[in-house]
Amino acid sequence: MSLASHEGRSDEQLVAALNAGDSSAFDALYYRHRDWVVRLATRFTGSPDDALDVLQETFAYLFRKFPGFVLSAKMTTFLYPVVRNLSIAARKKRTRERGEEQIVDHAAPADPGNDRAELAVVLAGLPEAQREVLLMRFVDGMSLQEIADALSIPEGTVKSRMHNALGALKTDPRVRKYFE
Amino acid sequence: MHEDRSDSEDLPDDALPTRLRDDLLRLHAPAVPVPPRIDAAILSRAKADYARRLRWRPVVRWTAVAASIAAIVAITFTLRFMLHHPPSPQLARFAPGDVDGNGRVDILDAYLLAKRMAAGAKTDPAWDVNGDGVVNQKDVEWIANRAVRIVDESGGGTK
Numbered sequence: 001m002s003l004a005s006h007e008g009r010s011d012e013q014l015v016a017a018l019n020a021g022d023s024s025a026f027d028a029l030y031y032r033h034r035d036w037v038v039r040l041a042t043r044f045t046g047s048p049d050d051a052l053d054v055l056q057e058t059f060a061y062l063f064r065k066f067p068g069f070v071l072s073a074k075m076t077t078f079l080y081p082v083v084r085n086l087s088i089a090a091r092k093k094r095t096r097e098r099g100e101e102q103i104v105d106h107a108a109p110a111d112p113g114n115d116r117a118e119l120a121v122v123l124a125g126l127p128e129a130q131r132e133v134l135l136m137r138f139v140d141g142m143s144l145q146e147i148a149d150a151l152s153i154p155e156g157t158v159k160s161r162m163h164n165a166l167g168a169l170k171t172d173p174r175v176r177k178y179f180e
Numbered sequence: 181m182h183e184d185r186s187d188s189e190d191l192p193d194d195a196l197p198t199r200l201r202d203d204l205l206r207l208h209a210p211a212v213p214v215p216p217r218i219d220a221a222i223l224s225r226a227k228a229d230y231a232r233r234l235r236w237r238p239v240v241r242w243t244a245v246a247a248s249i250a251a252i253v254a255i256t257f258t259l260r261f262m263l264h265h266p267p268s269p270q271l272a273r274f275a276p277g278d279v280d281g282n283g284r285v286d287i288l289d290a291y292l293l294a295k296r297m298a299a300g301a302k303t304d305p306a307w308d309v310n311g312d313g314v315v316n317q318k319d320v321e322w323i324a325n326r327a328v329r330i331v332d333e334s335g336g337g338t339k
Contacts, residue, residue, distance in 0.1 A: 018230075021234060023226075023227045023230055023231070026223055026226050026227060026230070027223055030219070030222065030223060030226075031219075034214060034219070035211075035212075035214075038212045038214055039208075039209045039210070039211075039212060042210065042212050043208050043209075048212055051212060052212075052214065052215075052218055055214065055218070055222070056218065056221070056222055059222050059226065060222070060225065060226070063226035063229065063230065064229065066230055066233075067230075067233070067234065067237070115203060116203045116206060116207055119200070119203050119204070119207065120207055123204075123207070134204075135204070135208055138196050138201050138204050138205075139204055139205055139208045139209050162195075166195060166196070169200070175200070178197050178199055178200035178203075179197055179200075
């Protein structure tokens with residue numbers, strides 16, 4: 001079966017096809033989630049090169065589970081901790097090799113003085129737990145339940161962190177303008 | 181700050197203003213081009229490994245079945261052997277007269293043997309410490325004498 005023939009099939013159907021021996025479903029699954037994985041890896045590692053390494057390792061890890069893989073949650077929920085952990089390992093390796101300071105959640109450079117630069121500063125000042133759920137929801141497109149599953153925490157905790165993060169953004173004078 | 185808010189209100193999807201969401205995406209979701217050679221490498225490796233696993237799958241499956249059968253047969257034979265050849269009671273394995281098997285010959289061994297004989301319990305031929313062919317009161321006395329002798333040899337202290 002070709003890539004086009006898998007278009008419109010759900011992740012569960014692609015997983016079933018792979019388990020049944022249809023290796024062409026690899027392409028569909030890969031291209032569907034590739035950009036999401038590499039963006040997430042870039043955010044965690046701060047390095048496009050490391051992000052591409054993490055991309056390869058992530059899908060190598062996933063594809064090694066076939067045949068016989070059971071998808072018990074959304075694919076992004078399954079992949080999030082994999083990408084995160086591989087990114088942390090890549091960052092540690094780079095730190096050991098080059099002695100670079102570890103930075104979490106790298107933001108793309110913004111022009112100083114504009115709104116995005118101020119937003120980046122405010123986000124960097126949020127507690128990591130709050131920033132993470134905020135970005136998982138509004139950048140990675142995950143639902144609150146998916147975030148809870150990916151982080152292995154109660155949904156109530158996710159809601160609480162999100163509430164606190166949004167509250168901090170709404171009350172910070174540097175980004176309050178977004179809410180006006 | 182109390183973390184768990186199981187009673188919190190639901191957060192709507194549009195809790196974030198559109199402009200803020202757009203800027204978040206620009207900051208944290210920049211487009212990262214993936215070279216086609218990397219796509220090709222990932223997919224070709226996945227398919228090659230997958231094909232190899234599919235080839236070996238029947239072998240692994242039948243090996244597991246064979247191993248399970250072998251284990252069941254071995255356990256069955258072992259159990260049958262044990263049923264027909266019950267192990268002898270755990271008895272003295274150390275010096276002659278060490279009835280309780282604690283590595284020492286003391287007055288407790290003599291007492292234990294005497295008690296078992298009085299109860300009519302089965303005795304181990306190893307307890308025939310005087311070598312007369314029977315396990316009787318003479319063996320109890322032998323053990324007791326040995327226990328006392330050991331204490332005497334050590335100058336009256338305990339062993």
